[in-house]
Each structure stands twice: as C-alpha cells, then as structure tokens.
Amino acid sequence: MALRKERIDRGIKARSEDIFAVTSYREMLYLIAPRALPILAALVLSLIATPYWQRVLISASVFGILALSWDFLQRCGMVSLGQALFFGVGAYVSGYLNQSLGWSPLITVPLGAVLGGVFCTLLLIPVLRLRGIYFSMVTLVLPLMFERIIEATKILGGTEGISGLDPFPNHWVELYLPLVAVWVALFGLRRLMGSDYGLVLSAINDNDRSVISSGINIYVLKAQALFIGASMSAFAGGIMTHIYMFVGMPVFALDYSILPIASSVVGGMGTFAGPMLGSFILVPLSELLRGIGGLRIIVYSLSLVVFIVALPEGIFHYLQRKYSQFERWKAF
Amino acid sequence: MLFGTLVYGFINSVILALVALGFNLTFGISGVANFSYGALYVLAGYLVWIFINLVSLPYPVSVALSILATALAGALMYRFILLRLRGMVVSEVIATFAIGLTILEIFRYLGFIGFQYTLPVFSTGSVDFLGVYVDYQRLSIVGIGLLLAAFLYVFTHHTRTGLAFRGIAQEEQTALSLGIHSDWVATLSMAFGAGLSAVAAVAILPLGTISVEGGYDVLINALAVCIVGGLGSTVGVVVASFLIGYAQMFTSSYLGASWVMIVSLVAILIILAAKPSGLFGKQRELEERI
Amino acid sequence: MESVLDEIDHNLLSVSGLTKKFGGVTAIDSVSFELEEGRLLGVIGPNGSGKTTLVNLITGFVKPDVGRIVFQGTDITRMSPSKRAHAGMVRTFQMVRPFYQLPAFKNLIVPLYSPRVKRLAGGRYGDRDAVAKDILEEVGFERDSDVINKVAKVLPHGYLKRLELAKCLAMRADLVILDELFSGLSMAEVASILPIIEKLRVDGKTIIMIEHRLRELFRIADKVMVLNFGQKIAEGPPRTVMDSEAVRKAYLGTETEG
Numbered sequence: 001m002a003l004r005k006e007r008i009d010r011g012i013k014a015r016s017e018d019i020f021a022v023t024s025y026r027e028m029l030y031l032i033a034p035r036a037l038p039i040l041a042a043l044v045l046s047l048i049a050t051p052y053w054q055r056v057l058i059s060a061s062v063f064g065i066l067a068l069s070w071d072f073l074q075r076c077g078m079v080s081l082g083q084a085l086f087f088g089v090g091a092y093v094s095g096y097l098n099q100s101l102g103w104s105p106l107i108t109v110p111l112g113a114v115l116g117g118v119f120c121t122l123l124l125i126p127v128l129r130l131r132g133i134y135f136s137m138v139t140l141v142l143p144l145m146f147e148r149i150i151e152a153t154k155i156l157g158g159t160e161g162i163s164g165l166d167p168f169p170n171h172w173v174e175l176y177l178p179l180v181a182v183w184v185a186l187f188g189l190r191r192l193m194g195s196d197y198g199l200v201l202s203a204i205n206d207n208d209r210s211v212i213s214s215g216i217n218i219y220v221l222k223a224q225a226l227f228i229g230a231s232m233s234a235f236a237g238g239i240m241t242h243i244y245m246f247v248g249m250p251v252f253a254l255d256y257s258i259l260p261i262a263s264s265v266v267g268g269m270g271t272f273a274g275p276m277l278g279s280f281i282l283v284p285l286s287e288l289l290r291g292i293g294g295l296r297i298i299v300y301s302l303s304l305v306v307f308i309v310a311l312p313e314g315i316f317h318y319l320q321r322k323y324s325q326f327e328r329w330k331a332f
Numbered sequence: 333m334l335f336g337t338l339v340y341g342f343i344n345s346v347i348l349a350l351v352a353l354g355f356n357l358t359f360g361i362s363g364v365a366n367f368s369y370g371a372l373y374v375l376a377g378y379l380v381w382i383f384i385n386l387v388s389l390p391y392p393v394s395v396a397l398s399i400l401a402t403a404l405a406g407a408l409m410y411r412f413i414l415l416r417l418r419g420m421v422v423s424e425v426i427a428t429f430a431i432g433l434t435i436l437e438i439f440r441y442l443g444f445i446g447f448q449y450t451l452p453v454f455s456t457g458s459v460d461f462l463g464v465y466v467d468y469q470r471l472s473i474v475g476i477g478l479l480l481a482a483f484l485y486v487f488t489h490h491t492r493t494g495l496a497f498r499g500i501a502q503e504e505q506t507a508l509s510l511g512i513h514s515d516w517v518a519t520l521s522m523a524f525g526a527g528l529s530a531v532a533a534v535a536i537l538p539l540g541t542i543s544v545e546g547g548y549d550v551l552i553n554a555l556a557v558c559i560v561g562g563l564g565s566t567v568g569v570v571v572a573s574f575l576i577g578y579a580q581m582f583t584s585s586y587l588g589a590s591w592v593m594i595v596s597l598v599a600i601l602i603i604l605a606a607k608p609s610g611l612f613g614k615q616r617e618l619e620e621r622i
Numbered sequence: 623m624e625s626v627l628d629e630i631d632h633n634l635l636s637v638s639g640l641t642k643k644f645g646g647v648t649a650i651d652s653v654s655f656e657l658e659e660g661r662l663l664g665v666i667g668p669n670g671s672g673k674t675t676l677v678n679l680i681t682g683f684v685k686p687d688v689g690r691i692v693f694q695g696t697d698i699t700r701m702s703p704s705k706r707a708h709a710g711m712v713r714t715f716q717m718v719r720p721f722y723q724l725p726a727f728k729n730l731i732v733p734l735y736s737p738r739v740k741r742l743a744g745g746r747y748g749d750r751d752a753v754a755k756d757i758l759e760e761v762g763f764e765r766d767s768d769v770i771n772k773v774a775k776v777l778p779h780g781y782l783k784r785l786e787l788a789k790c791l792a793m794r795a796d797l798v799i800l801d802e803l804f805s806g807l808s809m810a811e812v813a814s815i816l817p818i819i820e821k822l823r824v825d826g827k828t829i830i831m832i833e834h835r836l837r838e839l840f841r842i843a844d845k846v847m848v849l850n851f852g853q854k855i856a857e858g859p860p861r862t863v864m865d866s867e868a869v870r871k872a873y874l875g876t877e878t879e880g
Contacts, residue, residue, distance in 0.1 A: 079422050081367070081429055123601075126608040133365050133563070134608070136425050138600070140367070141555045144548060145597045152590030196731050196750060199724070203732050207719050209683065214733040214793060215707035258433060261426055269422070297437045304430040308423050309413055 006330045013324040034323065039183065046179060054175055058243060060283035061178035062236045063259055067267070067275035068185045069232035070260035075193065075270055076225040077132060077205035082139035083233050084256035088146065090116035090234025095162045095247035105168050109238035116238075117231025121223055124230075128222045140257070147252040161248020168242055178239050182276060185232060189272050192228075201225055255297065259283075262300040265307045268314025277316050336464045337585045338578075343470045345577025346477040347536055351550055352557035352569050353480070354528030358406075360564040362518035364414060364424060366406070368432025369529055370551030375435055376402040376530035377542040378444060380451055391452060399530040406526025410519045418515075432551070440544045453538040473535045480531065484566075556596040560603045562610025571611055575599065633692075634659040634797055634828045635711075640679055640689035649675040650686075651852040657797075657845075662819075662829045664839045664860070667849035668872055673832045674716055676849065677801050680830075681713045682706045693797070708738045710796030714786040714803055716832075720774040726763065727770050729785055730754035733792040742794050754792070761788045761818055780811040787818065797828045804835045812838050840864065848872065 016027035046057055070083050080086075094112030097103050103111075123142070127134045151159055168174040192198045203211050204218045211218050241247040260275070263282055268274025282303075286296045311318065355369045366372075376398050383394035409431060417423040458467040487494040529550075540546075561572030579595045603610060635657040642650045650672045657663050665673055678684040680691060682703035691699050698706055707713075712733075720729050733739065734750045759765045761784040769781065777785070783803055790798045800819075804812050816838060822829060823842070833839040840846065840860035848856040848863060850872040856863050863869055 074422060079425055081425065123604075126604040130608055131563075132421060133359075133425070134559070136367075137365065137555050137559060137563075138604070140429070141552055141559070141600065142597075144552050145593055145600075148593040149597060152593060196735055199728065199731050200735050203721055206721055206723075209703075210715070210719065210721075210789075211732055212683075212704045213681065213707050213713055213715075214789065215704055215712075215736040215738045216732070217702075217704050254433065258430070261430075265426065295441060298434055298441060301430040301433040301437065305413065305427060305434065308427050308430075309416055312423065 001331050003329045003331055005327055007321075007325045007327050009325055010323075042179060042183075046175060056284055056287050058175060058178050059287075060280045061182040062240055062243075063263065063283050064182040064276045064279040065178070065185055065236040065239075066233050066256065067260040067263035067279045068182070068189060068272060069229040069236075071264045071269060071272055071275040072189050072193075072232070073225065073229040074264070075205060076201045076222060076229075077208075078128075078222070078226060078229070079132060079136050080139040080229075080257075081136045081261075082141070082143045082257045083260045084252050084254065085139055085143040085146070086116060086120050086230040086233035087237040087240070087256045088143055088251035089120055090231075090237030091241045091247045091251040092156055092162075092237075093119075093234070094238035095165055095241045096156065098165045098242070099162050105166055105238075105242040106173075109235065109242060112238035112241075113231045113235035116234030117227050120230040120234070121227045124226060125219075125223055128219050128226070143252040143257065144254075147249050150249050150252075157248065159249060161246055163246045163248075165242060165245045165247070167245050174243060178236075181235070181239070186272055186276055193272075258297065258300050258304070262304045264314075265304050265312075266315060268316030268318075269312075271314070271316050274314045274316035278314070281315075333585060335462065337581055339461060339464045339466060341578040341581035342574075343466070343474060344581050345574040346474050347532075348553055348557055348577045349570050349573035350473070350477050350480065350532040350535065351529070352554045352561075352573060353484070353566070354525040354532065355554040356558050356561075356563065356566065356569045357484075357528065358521050358525030359558075360566070361521035364410070364518065364522065365428070365563075366522065366525055367425065367429040367551065368409065368435065369525070369554055370547040370549070371432035371435035372402050372406060372526045373529040373533045373550045374439065374542060374544060374547035375405065376533040377451060377537045378439060378449070380534060380537075381449055381542060384452075395534050398534065399527055402530035402533075403523040403527035407519050407523035409526075410522040414518075414522070415515065432547075436544050436547045445543065447541055449542040450540070451534070451538045451542065469538050476531065476535050480528070481570075552593075553596065556600055558610070560599050560610060562613025565610065565612040568610055568612030572599075632658045634694060635680070635830075636690075636692040637680065638690045638692075640676070640686050640691070642675060642679055642684060642686050649852050650679060652688075653849070653852070653854050655847055655854065655857060657828060657830065659828050660823070660826050661844045662823055662831065662842055664843035664846040665830060665832045665849065666834070666836060666839065666846060666863075670851075671849040671872075672852040673849055674801060675852075677713060677799055677830075677832060681711060681799060707793065708736070710738070710794075711799065712790045712793045712795035712797070713799040714790065714801050716801040716805065718779075718782045718786055720777075720782055720785055722775040723773065725771050725773055726777060726781070726785060727751065727754040727758055729774055730757060730788055730792045733789050736793065738793060757788050757791050758785075760791060761785075762814060763788075779806050780808075783807060783811075784815065784818075787815070791822075795827065797830070798822060799830045799832075801832045802834060803831065804833060804838065816842065 012027060012030050015021070015024075016030050021027040021031060042057075046054065049057060066083050066087060069086070070080060073080050090112045092112075093116050094105070094108040097108040097111060098105065124135070124138065127138050150156055156162065168177065193202065200211065200216065201221060204221060208218055237251060240251070259279070259282065263278030264275040265278070266274075266282065267276065267278025282300065286299065289296055289299060307314065351373070355366060358364055358366045358369075379398040379401055380394045383389045383397055384391060387394075389397070409428070413427055413431070414424055417427055453467075453469040454472050455468050458465050459471060489495070537546075557569055557572045557576060560576060561568030561570070576596060576599050579599065580592045583591045583595045607613070633656045637656070638654045640650055640653045641648070653672075653676065655663075665676065667673055675684065679686050679689075682698070682701055682705075686699065689699070690697060693706070693709060693711060696709070698709070701709075720726075721732075724731075728751075731750055731754065734753060755765075755770055758770050763770050763781065763784065769777070774782070774785070783806075787800070787803065790800075803815070807815070812835065819829065819831075820842065831839060831843070843860055845858065846856075846860050846863045847854060848866070848869050855868045855872060856866045858866075
C-alpha cells in the first residue's frame with residue numbers, strides 16, 4: 001500500500017479565517033497570539049533584563065535592522081555580501097559628525113543614515129546595470145578595502161579609531177531606540193513590499209524585462225531601493241557608534257556582513273520577520289558562545305551552509321507552516 | 333630604481349594574474365562565482381605545510397597531493413552543495429561565501445597563525461637581471477605563469493574537455509543538446525579553478541608566510557582584477573593584472589607600501605565610473621537574457 | 623536627406639537599413655519598412671529568419687549595428703526600451719513569463735504603475751485593482767468566474783496569452799507588437815482572441831503581429847512582410863505575398879532540406 005504525505009490546514013486556522021472568529025476566544029487567541037506575543041515578549045524582556053542582557057537585546061536589535069535591510073535588498077534583486085559597507089559608512093559619518101561638530105547623537109545618527117545612504121548608493125549605482133553577481137562582488141570587496149585603507153593611511157583615527165564620542169542622552173533612549181527602530185523597520189518594510197510600489201520592486205527581481213517593457217526605468221527604482229536598504233544599515237551603524245562611544249576599523253569587518261545573511265537564511269529569506277527572528281536567535285546564541293571566542297563566525301557560516309541546503313525556507317516559514325497546517329500519511 | 337620597479341612590477345602582475353585566473357575560469361565556464369576561492373588558496377598552502385611538517389612527506393609529493401586535494405575539495409563543494417542550489421543565484425553566492433569563511437576561520441581558530449607557517453622555496457639563489465636582483469622563486473613564478481597560460485590555451489582549444497568548457501561557456505543550451513554534460517563540466521570547472529588556486533598558492537606562498545588574512549587578501553585581489561578586467565574574459569583578467577600590478581608596484585616604490593590597497597580601490601572606482609562591466613567585459617545584463 | 627515632415631504625415635513607424643550581427647551570424651540584414659498609423663502588419667518567415675530579433679531591435683532590447691528607427695516622428699534608434707514603451711510602443715513576449723506568484727489581475731499592476739499610464743490618466747492613478755479587473759474582462763477573463771483572482775501559476779496557456787495582451791491594453795499603447803501571440807493556442811482559442819485584436823484596430827491602434835499561424839493572420843492583416851535568413855524577401859497585401867514565388871521557396875525549401 002503506497003503512502004503519501006498530505007498537508008491540511010488545521011481546523012482552527014480554517015475556523016478563524018472569516019469574521020466569525022470574533023465570536024470565539026480560542027480563535028481570537030489563535031490569531032492575535034503570533035502577532036502580539038513577540039512584541040509583548042520584547043517589552044517584558046527589556047524591562048526585566050539585567051544590564052548585560054539589555055546590551056544583548058540592543059545588539060540583537062541593531063543586527064536585526066541589518067538583517068532586515070539585507071533581506072529587503074535581496075528581495076529587490078541585490079544580494080549584498082558586504083552589509084558592513086553601509087553599516088561602517090553610517091558608523092563613521094555619525095562618529096565624525098559628533099567628534100568634529102559636536103552634534104548630539106540624536107542628530108548624528110539620522111544624519112549619518114541619510115548621508116551614508118546617499119554616499120553608498122552613488123558608489124554602487126554603476127553596478128546596478130550589470131549582472132547581479134557584480135553587485136555581490138563589489139559589496140564584498142569595498143568594506144574590506146576600506147578597512148585596510150583606514151589601517152594603512154591612518155585617516156579617521158586609523159587603527160585607534162575615534163573614541164570619546166557622546167553617548168545617548170539617557171539609558172532609556174539607548175535601550176528603546178534600537179528596539180523600537182527594528183520593529184518600525186519590520187512593519188515599515190512589510191507595508192512597503194505589500195504596496196504597489198513594493199510589488200513593482202519585487203517584479204524587477206522576478207522578471208525585469210517585463211517591467212522594462214511596461215515603460216518603467218528599473219534602474220531608478222533599484223537605486224531607490226538601494227538607498228532605502230543602505231540608509232537603514234547606516235542607521236544601525238550610527239546607533240552602534242554612540243552606544244560604544246567609539247568607531248573604528250572593525251565596523252567594516254566581516255561579522256557585520258555575514259550575520260545579516262545568516263540571520264536571514266536561518267530565519268527565512270524574503271519574509272522580513274524571518275531575518276529579525278534569525279538575528280534574535282543568533283545574537284544571543286553568540287553571546288552564550290562567547291567563551292569560545294573565534295568559534296562565533298564559524299558557527300554563523302556553518303549554520304548558514306547547513307540551513308541553505310537543508311532548510312532553505314528558514315525557521316519562520318517552517319513555524320508558519322506548523323502553526324497553520326498539520327501533516328499526515330494517507331493511502332493512495 | 334625605475335628599472336627595478338618595472339621588473340618587480342612585472343612579477344607582481346604575474347602573481348595577480350595567477351591568482352585571478354582560477355576564479356575567472358570557474359565563473360566563465362559554469363557561471364559559479366566561487367567566493368571560497370581565497371580559502372582554497374590558503375587551504376592548499378596549509379596542506380602542503382602539514383604534509384611536509386606533520387606527515388614528513390617529501391616536498392614534491394606534498395605539493396602534488398595538496399593540489400589534488402584542493403581540486404577535489406572544489407569538486408566536492410560543487411557536487412554536494414552547489415548542485416542542489418543550481419539556478420538560485422542568491423543561494424549559490426551565499427553558500428560559496430559561507431564555505432570559504434568557514435574554512436578560513438577554522439584555520440584561524442585552530443591556531444594556524446605565526447611565522448613558522450612557511451613553505452620552502454623551489455630553490456635558493458638569485459639572478460642578476462640587468463642590474464636587478466631577482467630570486468629564483470620569483471623567476472619560477474613568472475615561468476609558471478607563462479606555462480600555465482600556454483597550457484590553458486592549448487587545453488581549451490585542442491582537447492575535448494577544454495573545448496567542452498568553451499562550448500558551455502559560450503552557449504549552454506546548444507552545448508547541452510550536443511551531449512556535453514552541464515553538471516559534469518561545472519564540477520570539473522570548480523575543480524580546475526580550485527586546482528589553479530592551489531598551484532598559485534604553492535608558487536607564491538614561499539615568498540612570505542601562510543596566513544588567514546592572506547586568504548582574504550587573495551580574494552580581494554582576485555575580485556578586484558576581475559572587476560577591472562571584466563568577469564569571464566581571460567584577456568581582460570591578464571590586462572587588468574598588469575595594470576593593477578604595475579600601479580601597485582609603482583605606488584609601493586614611490587609612495588610607500590601602505591598605499592597599495594588604495595590603488596586597487598581606485599582602479600575599481602575608475603572602472604565603475606567609466607566602464608562598469610570591466611575593460612573587456614561582455615555586454616550588460618539585459619541583452620544576455622533576451 | 624529626406625525631410626522628417628515626409629514621415630510625420632502617415633507613418634507611425636519607419637525602419638530603414640536595420641542590420642544586426644551576433645558573432646558570425648547576421649540575424650537581421652538591411653531590413654527596411656514603413657507602417658502607417660492604424661494598420662496591421664504581419665511579419666512571417668520560417669524559423670530562424672530573425673523575426674524575434676527584429677522585434678527586439680524595434681523595441682530596443684537589442685541595439686542595431688546599422689540602421690535607423692523612427693517612431694512618431696522621433697528618431698528612437700538609441701533610445702532605451704523603457705523609454706520606447708513610455709512613448710507608446712508596447713510588446714508581448716514569445717516566451718510568456720507572468721509574475722507567477724501573483725493573481726492574474728495583480729500582474730497588471732506593473733504596467734498600470736508606469737509613468738505613461740499616470741500621464742495619460744491625467745496625473746492620477748485611480749484604483750489600479752479595479753482598472754486591472756476591467757482590462758482582464760476586456761481580453762476575455764470571465765468576470766463571474768474566479769479566474770481573475772487565480773494565481774498566474776495555475777492559469778492555462780490561453781489565459782496567459784490573454785494576460786500578455788492585457789498588458790498592452792493597460793499601457794494604452796499606440797503601437798502594439800505581438801510576438802507569436804497565437805503559438806500554442808487551439809483554433810478555438812485563436813478564434814476567440816481575434817475579435818479582441820479586431821477591436822484594437824477599430825480603436826485606431828497600430829499593430830505588428832509576428833506569426834506562424836498564417837491563415838488567421840492573413841484574414842486580418844493589411845500588409846504582410848516576409849523574412850528569410852534575416853532579409854526581407856517579400857512585402858505587400860496578404861494575397862500578393864501568398865502567391866509570391868520567393869515566399870514559397872523559402873517555406874517549402876526549408877521543408878525539403880531535412
């Protein structure tokens with residue numbers, strides 16, 4: 001007797017699909033829980049966590065922004081192997097503005113995001129017309145080059161970096177700015193991609209000649225998307241600078257390039273929620289592994305390879321599937 | 333000083349070309365950009381060191397084994413990981429990148445850092461070339477480079493496998509319908525590229541020490557050369573190697589060694605501004621997929 | 623040098639001396655023709671005669687080596703494909719590739735999002751979803767059935783072809799270029815799409831149709847052009863072309879070769 005695996009929507013999912021869900025507590029809970037729980041959890045955690053774990057939360061949020069922007073760029077057909085480029089440029093711009101002009105972090109961080117975004121977009125515009133692989137190559141190479149150049153020419157503080165920068169006005173801003181920012185980024189990107197503008201952006205990735213023959217200049221749109229992704233990561237960089245009150249060569253390090261990719265692959269590429277979930281898993285994980293030092297990057301890259309081959313859909317898709325469907329074996 | 337710079341510039345260019353050709357070859361044939369290239373380079377170097385120092389094998393045997401092992405690593409990488417990701421460019425790129433990273437960082441973690449990690453030179457001694465001293469190792473590098481160029485040319489123009497390589501590179505569909513096995517050729521091209529990186533490693537690493545950072549440098553240089561010369565174009569890679577090679581050498585002689593990386597960066601920026609697809613790069617994206 | 627005024631009068635599209643080589647192969651060899659506004663031009667020829675290359679050249683996806691293309695009085699030879707579409711020249715693709723994950727009507731959002739549509743609609747887009755559904759109904763998607771909402775992945779071939787046609791309607795094209803729209807369709811499906819194309823003609827659109835289905839094409843074409851090995855070997859009303867000796871040789875010659 002031949003068996004096959006069958007996936008069926010769960011009863012509760014089917015029941016809660018229309019407006020009658022309002023009449024049942026169970027069904028409402030089913031709908032609201034996945035949406036409210038993470039936010040509640042984040043809120044609660046942020047309040048009860050020790051200062052050490054608050055740092056971890058902040059770090060996870062910053063990396064979450066990086067991961068979200070990476071996923072967004074990837075959805076638009078730009079696979080970046082160097083998110084550190086945007087991150088580092090944002091970090092340095094914020095740090096430099098703070099050091100030389102004395103502006104408050106509340107100004108330098110957003111300014112660093114915009115200026116960093118513009119700079120990186122202009123840098124990468126020529127590559128947008130070429131095959132996607134060029135974008136990956138150039139984004140890989142540039143941050144590594146910047147790192148070595150800063151080391152060699154000792155500009156922007158050289159190997160010592162720029163230290164003694166201002167922190168955020170108070171502890172609560174420091175904690176909640178990144179936390180709120182990453183949630184805003186998540187919701188913002190999802191709305192963006194759900195709009196018609198977002199549809200056209202992902203259409204460019206899907207079938208660009210079709211978009212071209214609809215009279216749309218895809219390169220202008222791609223540049224816009226690049227700016228959005230780049231400035232988001234630059235924003236994250238600026239936050240990082242003022243949390244540690246320091247910016248140096250390491251902002252261009254591979255860590256900041258590989259972690260967003262690992263988060264997205266592990267969490268689920270293309271879903272936005274997945275990359276954020278991924279970073280909130282991987283960052284605390286790496287903290288727990290801190291004792292093992294250099295093993296961290298190996299863990300990221302290995303899990304990347306494993307996931308991309310074995311579970312390419314990512315954890316988030318898997319969870320979503322489990323939540324709304326169940327499997328059973330059925331006879332032919 | 334000028335003549336010395338010219339001579340050493342030539343050698344530097346050959347080194348760059350040696351390093352970039354493997355990466356370019358794999359991409360040109362199978363369309364796979366092997367971002368683990370730098371890692372394979374370093375892997376080959378460390379393998380030779382291990383064979384010589386820990387297993388006490390003679391030098392020639394170690395070299396041969398290492399080249400084979402690295403080529404095998406490339407083939408296995410394709411067969412077991414990339415094969416499943418064929419066609420999904422995003423995943424391919426990420427996978428090779430991550431594998432390379434893993435290899436390099438594992439070496440770093442295991443402590444393979446230090447001045448004792450060197451490879452023996454082919455032979456000591458040097459030659460007086462019109463007033464400039466060139467050691468035999470560097471001479472051998474040039475020799476190997478030329479030999480390799482000649483070998484590659486003969487291979488791709490006069491052997492069945494080589495012609496199959498070119499066929500797939502030029503027109504995959506037609507080649508497929510002629511019975512040339514796309515996956516098999518891709519595996520071979522990965523192995524080939526990896527083997528080339530091993531050859532380059534064996535020739536160049538004796539000049540200094542084997543280091544994990546060197547692996548990243550190799551990748552950066554290979555990418556820079558390919559970006560400037562045009563991915564997929566052998567002529568472009570060679571020309572770009574000489575351009576960048578000489579520019580680096582002149583900068584190093586007259587401005588100081590710390591400015592070398594800036595040269596590569598400037599070269600990339602200029603090319604992006606003037607001719608983004610590279611000096612000899614093929615046409616832009618759209619036309620290739622009509 | 624001929625005056626541009628000569629062309630503005632009645633020719634919507636004017637192509638002269640178009641040549642394109644790919645490596646050693648001359649795909650299009652010195653092709654010239656003119657198309658008046660409101661006419662339907664059929665382009666036929668054996669496989670490999672260069673029909674699709676011609677479309678790619680006219681629409682800008684491939685740049686010619688030699689030659690000139692004038693559309694609505696403007697020299698567009700160097701113009702990018704998106705600008706040509708913006709000017710009103712819209713094409714379908716022989717290899718149909720919709721946005722598979724999107725419902726049928728959402729597939730039209732992209733053309734409805736274009737600056738051209740915004741301009742023609744007086745600066746505002748309106749409700750794109752509603753407009754999309756209307757257009758789909760025009761090309762034969764039954765409004766009552768659920769097919770308008772079905773994901774493109776599950777649509778049968780005939781509907782996908784209609785979707786391609788719908789994109790041209792969405793763009794409010796002046797010149798519609800259909801690249802083998804009828805390929806893969808049954809005679810019944812072709813018969814049901816023909817009236818839609820007729821309606822386009824009645825609305826004053828200019829149409830170029832690349833086709834293999836000669837019988838249906840000859841019924842509606844004003845003028846037919848025949849390509850063989852990249853060269854134009856015949857041009858004229860369908861009747862004349864059908865009787866042409868050169869055309870017979872081109873088609874029949876190919877058959878007896880194998």
